[in-house]
Structure formats: C-alpha cells, structure tokens
Amino acid sequence: MAGDKDTLLGMGFDSARVEWALKATGNRGLQPAMDHILENEGKSVPDLGGVTESSSSGSRGGAMDVEDDEDADALRSLGAAANNAVEAKSIKCSECGKIFRNTALANFHAEKSGHDQFEESxxxxxxxxxxxxxxKLAELRQKMAEKRxxxxxxxxKEQKVSEALRRKAGKDMNKVKEDMKLKQALQEAEQKKRDKIEDARAKAAIKxxxxxxxxxxxxxxxxxxAIRDGQPLPNESPVTPASTSATTPPSSGVAGKDYQGTRLQIRMSTGGQPYTTTLPSESSLREVAEFLAGQTLTVDVEAVSFAQHFPRRVKAFNRSDFxxxxxxxxxxxxxxLIATP
Incomplete structure (x- = not known):
C-alpha cells in the first residue's frame, strides 16, 4: 500500500527492503512490514521476482506445515470449539514464546532460529x-550505527595487520638484498685476490x-x-799438479763479488717446506716477494716482509729495501731468508 510504503521510507528504511517487506507480507499492513524488516536486517535483499506473497489463509510451509487435527488441538488448547468459535489472531512460537502477525513472519523466524514448534494464538x-x-526507528538506527x-x-585492525605484514616483508626483503650484496662483495674481493696472486705467480714464472x-x-x-782459449770448461776442475789441486779453487769466470746469480732459500715464519730459487743478482727484493706470492696463496706482495738470520743477529729488510x-x-x-706473510 502506498501509505505504508511512504511511512516506512519516511522512517528511514531502505527502499529495496521496504519493497521486499511489503511483498513478503502480502501488503498486510505497516506492522508486519516493519517486523519483516527488523527480522531480516542482516540479510541481503533477494530478487523480488522470486518472493512469494503471503496471505492470512496461506500455508505456513516448513515449520508451519501441520495437519487439520493439529490445528484443532491448538484451538482446543486455547479454549475454542472445533467449529472455530474462537478466532486466531496471531501465531506463537512454542519454543521461545515470540508472537507473529502472520505465517510469513513465523516462517522467517523458523528459518533464522531453527524453531519448528508453532501454534495459533x-x-x-x-x-x-x-x-x-x-x-523502534531509533533502536534500529543505533543498531546500524553500532554495526558500522x-x-x-x-x-x-585488518589494515594494521596488513601494514605490519607489509613492513615485515619489506624489512625481510631489504635484509636479503643486503646479505646478497655483502656476499657478492666478499666473492668479488676474494676473486680479485686470487687474480692478483695468479698474476704475480705468472709474472714470477715468466721472469x-x-x-x-x-x-x-x-x-x-x-x-x-773456454774452448777457444784452451781453458777448462766451467764447473770442471783444471788439470794441475797433485800438490796444488787440493788448494786451487775451480775457475768460474767471475771474481770477487761479481756473481751473476743468487741462490735463495726462503723459509716461512709460519713453518712448512722452504722454497728455493735462483735469481739474477740484479733482481730486486720485490721480485723475490713476487716469486714467493706465485708459490703460495697466503703471501701478499704488498704485505710480506723478509729477514736474514745471522749467527749472532737478525737483519730485517724494510719496504725501502724492496x-x-x-x-x-x-x-x-x-x-x-725468513718470510713473514
């Protein structure tokens, strides 16, 4: 009815819910429509084409599907004769005592609560x-406000949880990236060190x-x-009388301190097998360091130091001696030489 619809709309109810309530209650008045709205406030509005109108004499279905003899018993329990001497004006839920104006509202109550015992009242x-x-309108508005x-x-709360998860994921990702960068930097430094040692080893081998x-x-x-001059070959003893052979040193073609080569034995201060090599006497001490770096991965040319142990004293070489x-x-x-990495 247009008057009930306008009244419900004026009370602030949604237009779609008002249409649903009026059709579901068979336009039986303002009170049934309002009860329907309050009973179904938490439900979504269905397609009104599938909503069946209720009538005062219609079937109650589901929870209200009772036989004629049960109706007669219900009337008798109210003090009415079997010939309908007393008119039923409402439907009462026997389980909770709630009273409904028509079967449509009772059916909705049965679906919502699960109650299936009803009687006419x-x-x-x-x-x-x-x-x-x-x-009622104030209560409904308060309930809707509380729900909102x-x-x-x-x-x-969900937004805070999501934000916390997002921040945690961001921190975890940043930590993973930092760890990867650090690991990559360490690998690059180690590779550079190996390349440097290999390069020094190659240079020492070439030299x-x-x-x-x-x-x-x-x-x-x-x-x-020596052959042209008729002299003894190098590293061979000359043919001399027996009396002088024991005291005359072999001729090496050099005199005094003019040695062309220097034989070195290098011992590590950390222990291990010594390294031996022969280098030209004009070679620098740095070339000795490069040779040693080429033999082991633990020696850095820029950090290694050398010392010579004399019987009574120790002679240490500094960086300027290189x-x-x-x-x-x-x-x-x-x-x-004693080398300290």
Missing part, C-alpha cells in the same frame, strides 16, 4: 503507536724462465770461450 498484536515507531562502528574497527734462458746463454758463451738488488743487499751468491 488469540493474542492480538496491536499496531505501533507513533512513539513506538520512533523508538564494529565493521570500521575490524577494518582498522724465472727469462733468467734461466739468460743463465743458459751465459753458460754456453762461457763454455765456447727496490734494491740482491747484490746491493749483500745476499749474493746465496742466502737464507
């Missing part, structure tokens, strides 16, 4: 006064080969010269 549901309508407040609080070639050519030249030759440092023709 002579109690009449009086229409709401204006004051009661205002009170709870929903807003739940949304805020050693060059010096070996020089020494071989020098020895060849010395032998050829540019001096073995001859200048007095290490020819042979020496034993």
């Amino acid at each position: 002579t109690e009449e549901i009086k229409p709401l006064t204006e004051e009661e309508k205002k009170q 407040a709870r929903k807003a609080e739940e949304d805020l 050693a080969q060059i010096e070996a070639d020089k020494q071989a050519r020098a020895e060849k030249f010395a032998r050829e010269k 540019s001096k030759s073995l001859k200048e440092l007095g290490l020819t023709p042979s020496a034993v």
Whole structure:
C-alpha cells in the first residue's frame, strides 16, 4: 500500500527492503512490514521476482506445515470449539514464546532460529503507536550505527595487520638484498685476490724462465770461450799438479763479488717446506716477494716482509729495501731468508 510504503521510507528504511517487506507480507499492513524488516536486517535483499506473497489463509510451509487435527488441538488448547468459535489472531512460537502477525513472519523466524514448534494464538498484536515507531526507528538506527562502528574497527585492525605484514616483508626483503650484496662483495674481493696472486705467480714464472734462458746463454758463451782459449770448461776442475789441486779453487769466470746469480732459500715464519730459487743478482727484493706470492696463496706482495738470520743477529729488510738488488743487499751468491706473510 502506498501509505505504508511512504511511512516506512519516511522512517528511514531502505527502499529495496521496504519493497521486499511489503511483498513478503502480502501488503498486510505497516506492522508486519516493519517486523519483516527488523527480522531480516542482516540479510541481503533477494530478487523480488522470486518472493512469494503471503496471505492470512496461506500455508505456513516448513515449520508451519501441520495437519487439520493439529490445528484443532491448538484451538482446543486455547479454549475454542472445533467449529472455530474462537478466532486466531496471531501465531506463537512454542519454543521461545515470540508472537507473529502472520505465517510469513513465523516462517522467517523458523528459518533464522531453527524453531519448528508453532501454534495459533488469540493474542492480538496491536499496531505501533507513533512513539513506538520512533523508538523502534531509533533502536534500529543505533543498531546500524553500532554495526558500522564494529565493521570500521575490524577494518582498522585488518589494515594494521596488513601494514605490519607489509613492513615485515619489506624489512625481510631489504635484509636479503643486503646479505646478497655483502656476499657478492666478499666473492668479488676474494676473486680479485686470487687474480692478483695468479698474476704475480705468472709474472714470477715468466721472469724465472727469462733468467734461466739468460743463465743458459751465459753458460754456453762461457763454455765456447773456454774452448777457444784452451781453458777448462766451467764447473770442471783444471788439470794441475797433485800438490796444488787440493788448494786451487775451480775457475768460474767471475771474481770477487761479481756473481751473476743468487741462490735463495726462503723459509716461512709460519713453518712448512722452504722454497728455493735462483735469481739474477740484479733482481730486486720485490721480485723475490713476487716469486714467493706465485708459490703460495697466503703471501701478499704488498704485505710480506723478509729477514736474514745471522749467527749472532737478525737483519730485517724494510719496504725501502724492496727496490734494491740482491747484490746491493749483500745476499749474493746465496742466502737464507725468513718470510713473514
């Protein structure tokens, strides 16, 4: 009815819910429509094409599906004769005592609560006064406001949880990235160190080969010269009388401190097997460091230090000595060095 619809709309109810309530209650008045709205406030509005109108004499279905003899028993329990001497004006839920104006509202109550015991009642549901309508509307609005407040609080909690998870995920990701960068930097530094050592080893090997070639050519030249001059070959004892053979040293083609090569034995201060090599006397102490770096991965050319142990004292070489030759440092023709990585 247009008057009931306007009244409900004026009370602030949603238009779609008003249409649903009026159709579901068969346009039986303002009170049934309002009860329907209050009973179904938490449900979504269905397609009105599938909503069946209720009538006062229609079937109650589901929870209200009873036989005629049960109706007669219900009437008798109210003090009415079987010939309908007393008119039923409402439907009462036997389980909770709630009274409904029509079967449609009773069916909705049965679906919502699960109750299935109903009986007809002579109690009449009086229409709401204006004051009661205002009170119900105020209660409904308060309930809706509380529901919105709870929903807003739940949304805020979910938002905080989501934000905390997002921040934690961001921190975890940043930590993973930092760890990866640190690991990559360490790998690059280790690779550079290995490359540097390999480069020093390669350079030392090349220099050693060059010096070996020089020494071989020098020895060849010395032998050829000795043959031309009729002198004994290098590293061979000359033919001399027996009385002087024991006291005359072999001729090496060099005199005094002019040694072409220096034989070195290098011992590590940390222990282990010593390293031996022969380098030209003009080689610098740095070249000795490069040779040692090429033999082991634990020696850094820029950090290693050398010392020479004399019977009564220790002679240590500083960084400025690295540019001096073995001859200048007095290490020819042979020496034993102690290396400290």
